[in-house]
Amino acid sequence: MIEKTIIKSALLVAGIALGMQAQAEPSAEMLSYTCAGCHGTNGASTGNAIPSIAGLSSTYLVESMNAYKSDERASTIMGRIAKGYTEEQFESMGSFFAEQEVNKNTSQSFDAAKAKAGQALHEKYCDKCHTEAGTVADDDAGQLSGNAKLFLKYSLTDFHDGSRPQDKKMSKKMRKLFKRNKDAFELVVDYYASGKK
Amino acid sequence: MSKQNRRSFLKTLGLGATVATAATYTPFAIGGSSKKVVIVGGGMGGAVAAKYIKMMDKSVDVTLIEANKDYYTGFTSNLVVSGERSLDEIKFGYDGLRGHGINVVIDKVINIDAQAKSVKTAGGKTFNYDRCIVAPGIDFRYDRINGYSEEVANTKITHAWKAGPQTVMLRDQIQSMRKGGTVIISAPPNPFRCPPGPYERTAQIAHYLKHNNPTAKILVLDDKEKFSKFGLFMGGWKKHYGYGTDNSMIEWVKGSAGGKIESVDVAGMKLSGEVDDYKGDVINIIPAQKAGHIAHVAGLTNDSGWCPIEGKTFESTIHKNIHVIGDAAIQSPLPKSGYAANSEGKVCAAAIVALLNGDKVPDPSYVNTCYSVIAPGDGISVAMVYAYKGGKIVKVEGSGGLTPDKFDAKFRAREEQNGYSWFDNITNDTFG
Known part of the structure; x- marks a missing residue:
């Protein structure tokens, strides 16, 4: 009887774990990789209009994304994309990009x-x-x-x-x-x- | 995998409950053994999947088999048609991928054996895999238009819907067209690669003609009643090319008004629909489409001509251990676009790395972003964020959408420039 209960509760725990995983959030990597098509691999942009986001502080990135999401900060496209994420997801991405090295695009022309x-x-x-x-x-x-x-x-x-x-x-x-x-x-x-x- | 390895693997997972969970997913594929991935097709989906598998797990043996030694991007190829870009600017090789430790083989895949888990090439080689990614892009349904064929497309009436020599041929035909001549573009039925593409092409050709052959006309014969970024293109055509006026450079004929084309008279340079015949000086036929040839050979397609997949892993629902990404897959609501292929490639890469290592398949996140250039200084975009819910890929409510309809010069100029940066970054993310 006691044994059975243990097995039961183990199964219950397993069930909870399964259930939780089914609803789990995409990982920081998974979310951040979707940014790379526009912002460059790991956020290092090689373009001259789209900024690098590699090496930004998490605080700054989350703040920026929230401002885009609420349209407080004007944008062409970022606001539309920011509306697809939660605050927790912004934090996830923030932690990922904060770990990347700051990228320097030194191929741009200047006087x-x-x-x-x-x-x-x-x-x-x-x-x-x-x-x-x-x-x-x-x-x-x-x-x-x-x-x-x-x-x-x-x-x-x-x-x-x-x-x-x-x-x-x-x-x-x-x-x-x-x-x-x-x-x-x-x-x-x-x-x-x-x-x- | 030896017993001991498996035991120590389980041990590292800690709690018994977690072990049960992990075991539920992939009981027999846990680490250690061979981790061979063969990718068929080095376009936007296949190439990025190869790179990201290596980024996620260097120990995976990745072979990419591609028929051509260089890839020309479909996006931005309309700017080659109008002469705004050179073909070289949209050309990418595979040295970047080789640098990541990927075995790049230039050869044509002629068969995939799902039972034997092997891929055969025209060059006589056989590659075994644990997981295979098929990313062959599109093929054309030439038979839907009488008189049209691959041979005609290569020599006289282009599709130019796979960038390369035909892109340049179309450009040259437009540049040498008689003054006041007519360019006809036949636009395909859904679903097809790059939904805004035919209409950006129309705008780009109009841009060239406006400055070099201002009395010329463009006739767009469409199979459909409506198309991607409809209002924005209509507005852009109107603003730059007089659309809707007596002097319009562009005329668009929708399917129900006679835009559906049934046959082509190649010698007479004439298209015939249900009601009318249309004569052109330059004709560009973008035919109806289906998944790339090898997907059919490998039995990965259903009656629609496209490949059904499971949206969390992109594994084929027909053949186990084969994943299909990019335009060939039935990935709706994701569109058949380069950015979607990029996003799918990464989700698929993460799933495959997890499956090979006996880990839980991660929850996906996908994005699409797509730019079109109507005229210099006038770019437009569409974007969307997608999630995986209830076993399906779904749009995240409230996200995405189009450039606002109301014209704002500052906004449009930035979108154009962002579009060029998008090109730099997505190609570097894929081939760099």
Whole structure:
């Protein structure tokens, strides 16, 4: 009798395990591999408009995906795709991409003189939050240096016209940057496209 | 696998309950023994599956057999037709895959023996497998249009629906067409590879003609009543090529209005439908389609001409241990697109690695993303996220959809550029 009960409960546990597995979430890898067609293998983009997401902090990636999902952050296609996932799935993907090495696309064209001027502007206005030219995950911000050039241009444009929200500190710095040099966006983008730190 | 190995394997799983679960799935395929995968076809699905199996488990022996030494992408080939891209820009070789330790064999598969678990090639070689992936893409139903054949397609009236020499032939025919001539495109019935493709092709040819032969016309004879990204293409044709006006460069004839084509007069350059005959200076026939030839030879197709599969593993429901991915599979609601093939390749790769190692088959997740370019500066897209529920592939409610209908220049320009990056990344993800 006692033996039977043990077997029964073992079966019950097995049954629960089975049931749980049937409803299990796709793994972090499974979810993240679906991103690679657009963002490159393991999130390392070789294109100049779609950004790399390899090596981003999990916090930043989850925050970005939530903002896309709620349309708080404007996008062409990311919002439509973000609506297909849960917060837990974003966290799963966030942990996967955080483990990848930051990718630097160094094959993009840039003007060396403009990149130099851009570096000076970056160091004065941006470096405090985007350290090491925006390549450090701990900053919980998007990758700047070595990221897709057009994406960086689109992002600056969107921050500027308000279609992408930014905090007060950043908006103040951006205004100052733009006041200092009306071509500032072009200059910093060339700096980031150079892939230098 | 020796007893001891199996025991230590079970031990690592810990709880007895978990052991019972694992055993339920694949009692006899647990690790250790041979792990041989043979992939038939090195297109978007087959190539990415090969790469990802190696990424997930280096110990799997992967052989990819492909008939051609280079692959030309179907996507972006319409931009070769319009002269916006060169054929070389859509050409990819297999050195990248060889670099991942995949045995790439350039040969033609002539038979797959599901019982013996072996694949035979025209070159006289036999490859044994534990799991086989069949990714042959599409084949054409030439017999649906009287007078049409592979020979005609290769020499005079292209389909150009597998990119390569015919893509260039179609481009050259359009470029050398007389002033004010007519290009006819015959669009196929569902289901077919790349649902928005014929309509992007129409737009791309219109773009070329607008600038080089502005009095020329394009007549699209469609088997269907509607098509993918319908509103967006109609809007794009209208915006750029005067669609719907007296001066429209494009005329679209739906199936019920006489768009269904029954025969072709090759010498007379004439298409005949149920009611009308249409004469063209350049004719492009995109025929009805079915799964690639080897899928039929191997008995993987059903009456529809496509391959039924189980959506979690892409294993054939006809033959065990053979998986079918990409356009050849009945993978609906996933479309027959390059991105879907990429997604299916990864789900299938993960399932095969798990099955070979005696692990639980992971829960899948799939995505489709597809871009079309209507004109320079005007790109559009469709996207969708899919999940596996109740034994079926299903769309995730609330996700995906089309580019908004209302034209927004900034938005469209970004979509075009994202489309080009999409091309760079998906080809690198597959062949790099």
